Amino acid sequence: MTTNTQANTGPVWDYSAGHGPVTGALSATTGAFAVATTGAATGMPPTWALAIGTAGAIGHTITSLRDRLSARTVSMRAASWLVGAGWTTWAMTTGPLSWAALGSLATIGVGMGAAARATLLYEEARELEAIAAAERQVARELSTERRAIAAEWVDRIQRVCGITVRVVAVEMWPTGTGFTIDAELPAGGTTYDRIAREAARLSADARLPHGCTATASQGIDQGRVLIDVTTVNVLEAEITYPADYSPLSLHTGIPWGLRTNADEIRAYLREQCALVVGPTGSGKTNMVHTILAGFARTTDVLTWVIDLNAGSAGLPWVRPALESSGQTTDGMRPGIDWLAASHEEAMAMLDAAVRIAKHRKMAYQDLMSQANTDLLPISDRIPQIMLVIDEGAEILAAPDKPSRALAAKILEVIRIARAMGIRTVLTALGATGSVLGNLMIRREAKVRVALTGGETEGMDLSKQFPGSRGLRVDQAPYKGSGFMGTPESPAGLFKSWRILPNQIRDIVAATSDRHPTLDAVSAKAAGPDYARRWDMARTAWMRDDTLSSTPAEPQTPTSGYLAGGLNLSALRDERTPVVETDEEALARKFREQIDAQFATAPEPGTDAPSSGKPPTAGLNLSALRSEDNAAKEAALAVLLAAGPEGTGASAIARALADEHGTTRQTVVGWLKTWAEEGIAVRVGEGTKTRYVHHRHAPEAP
Structure with a gap:
């Protein structure tokens, strides 16, 4: 123990470190003095010291030249060896212990240290200048590339669009998939859409690969235009949903996919509704799961899902948290807060949403007054309710009576619940007039997605993205690719992430403790329909054994019929007890x-009534x-x-x-x-x- 303490308290020497100006001079002078005294005492020939110094000077000159050091450094090192060797030779001849010898040696040491320090600073400055020169060379080359791009596109825009622009800047995308041109429009009232509507012709003239576009959008002012040019097709590859399940917030936006420059595009849904359109095979269902994944990661959103197609959109987000009896487990919460797969359950959900919206308007007046806002402050204590309605746009256009009742209730929720934190995400199979003909949908659903998958039938992009020019279905022929536009970001190409069932299970498990609970005011307004949404009777259809692909086993004779089959009493042998x-x-x-x-009326096959009227002849369907x-x-x-x-x-x-x-x-x-x-x-x-x-x-x- 004592030895370790002493070792730890002493100085630490780094024997692998090189010499600096002081230690180098000290080492050289002490070495020369040691050689001189030893040589004088032993009678060593003085010329040996001179020969050794000459060899050292030659060796250091060679290594310095190999390291491409400056001539000043090479000369300083060679001179140090020769001066040291000369002093050693003189001291061995005249005696190293005289005051003249010692004084001259000290002077030589100070001179070596000063020279070494000066050359070291010179080498550092020389190295920094070399780095700066290399950076300037790269900048010149990059500037040359940008000037070439600017000149090329000025000529192209003049040739295709008939206008002359002045390029202010060219920004290369960090991903290496394209660049953005910032240009000034000519005087005379020329607007950016003069270029935007010629996007297809510009892309063809630039010989861009399929899936790449040249799209124009508004610049910093109305006299400027931004032209995004994609040079690498990033839509073709399948991109997996990010494995980062970190918390999100409704207020900071929820990522729904990637732009062609690999930037995330986010949906801000505090006040906006959303409309997602995609034909069969375009990746719409996967997009719905991506949306639900984003909502599951948030700390201030509760997700309610309506899917009249057997609840298929919401089941993967509920099943990991269900027991075999259909009940939610204590250790895990479903990824969504409520799932409706029938007209009756959907109507109960929508009625609850309407009651919540109306009750919040009255109950939270003081809170909104304190916050000095007419929008309910959404947080983890008062979460926003996002209604995701798969093929909801088709429900709005359906003619049958149950669908009309649901459609009226959906529109009521959209109309009255914006300020109170209830918004909708509707999906549809096509961007047609029947889907987009409702003024309420067009006015409220400002976040819009069109997954094309190369499908042209029923995909009128001009109706879904009015005012956007140059959008063509054939620009996004790949599954999961399409166009997305928000109030913050103009309509443009994007790619939806691919999310697999095992990743959905991982997200449900990772975000289970993150979901907020419905505030007491809203829960009271929602009533028993909400409180009992996970009751066994209402979730039994979600169990694994609800439907079985194997034939039902015959039950015991006490049952009187086969389980799960028709009770064909008219065809049974009456003699069988x-x-x-x-x-x-x-x-x-x-x-x-x-x-x-x-x-x-009596059952068919029994005696005729006592009225004496003969039984009506017909088919016995008992x-x-x-x-x-x-x-x-x-x-x-x-x-x-x-x-x-x-x-x-x-x-x-x-x-x-x-x-x-x-x-x-x-x-x-x-x-x-x-x-x-x-x-x-x-x-x-x-x-x-x-x-x-x-x-x-x-x-x-």
Whole structure:
């Protein structure tokens, strides 16, 4: 321990370090003195010292020339060897211990140190000047390249567009994929779109590769133009979504892809809605997942997804956080906050959004007054709700009644909820008049994406990006490529990232603890539809075993039928004994009570009614009636249980959806029939329509 302490407290010598001006002179003088005293004492011939000094001078001259040192440095080093050797020879002859010898040696040492310091500073200055000269040479070469580009494009613009511009600057992109020309337009009121509408001809004249363009946009003022020239096709390659899942914020923008210069393009959706258009095979679904990935990474956004195509857009973001029973796990939250795959669930979601928007307007007046703004301050405590509606534009244009009801509610959300932090992202299969014909969509959806994939049918870019010139579908023929425009960035080519299912699972896991929770004010307004969105009954369809590709195994004889198959009672051998379950016995007793009270028609195959009227001849479809009758009887039971307040078709359909899968349209037909037969009484009109069982109707005895 003592040894280590002593070693640590002593001076540290670096024996590999070179000599500086002082140590070099000291080493040379002490070496010369040592050689002189030793030689004088031993009678060494003095000419040996002179020979050694000469050899050292020659060797250092050779190495200095090889290192391309200056002549001053070479001369200083050679002189130091020769002077040292000369003193050593003289001292060996006359005696090194005289005051004359010692004084002259000290003088030589000081001179060597000063000369070494001077040459060292000179070499440093010489090296810096060489570096600066090289940089100036590179700058001259680059300037030459830029001047050549400027001259070439001045001539090209004159030839193609018929105007003469003056190039102010040429900026080379760091990615090496192109450059930007900043030019002054000629006097006389020439505008930048004079060049913008000739983008295709300019690209052809420049012989740019396919997928590369020369697009013009507004400059720093109205008399300037910026021309972005892409020289390398970056749209063709597949680009994976970045593995950086760091937190994002709605206020700083959410990246949706890359421009042709490899810069990220961000969507700012605090006040804007978005419209994403892409035909089948263009990468639209992948783009939706990219959008959901960005929302999942934010700390101030909750994502609600409506996808009437079996919820396929949102399921990959929910399934990693679900148990086998369809419930969300305690350790992981889904990547989205709510998923609707049916008209009924979508309507419940949109109704909740409308209630939240209206309630926020009243409840947060003081907060907005303190912040001196008419926009609700969005944060992790009061998150924004982003409604992503896959093929939502088609819902707006659909003629059927359920879709019309959803469309009206979607437009209401877009119309009233901007200031209160609820915005939408709609997707569509094409940029057509039926999709873009709605004024509300054109006015609010300022963030627009067109994934072309080379498809020309239904891709009218002039309708989706009005005012933008030179955009052609054939410029982006690759999957995941297209055009994107925002209020902050004009419409131009971009490439969407490729995101795979395993990466979606990674993002769900990495961002699970980052998602905000709906503020108490909004949660209260959303009501039980939101609070119970992950209930087992409403998420059971998301489970792995909801649909099976293997045939159902036959159940025990007590079931009376094959699981998951048709109950073909009319085709069964009546001699085969069938044992009723408790549920079937209860259903049979209930049917008997209904028949006894309402004199319903007998089942086909039973005896004719007591009226004596012969049974109507026809096809016996009893094998196809059992499930329908059960659902209808269950609906009648729900109507009876509703009491004097009554209920509507949507509520009955939701009550039967899990067990029977009954749709709202079917329930509407039953209610109309019951109203005509007197079993139910219709109360109210329009959206306030409800039905009351005749036993609870006001006119009932």
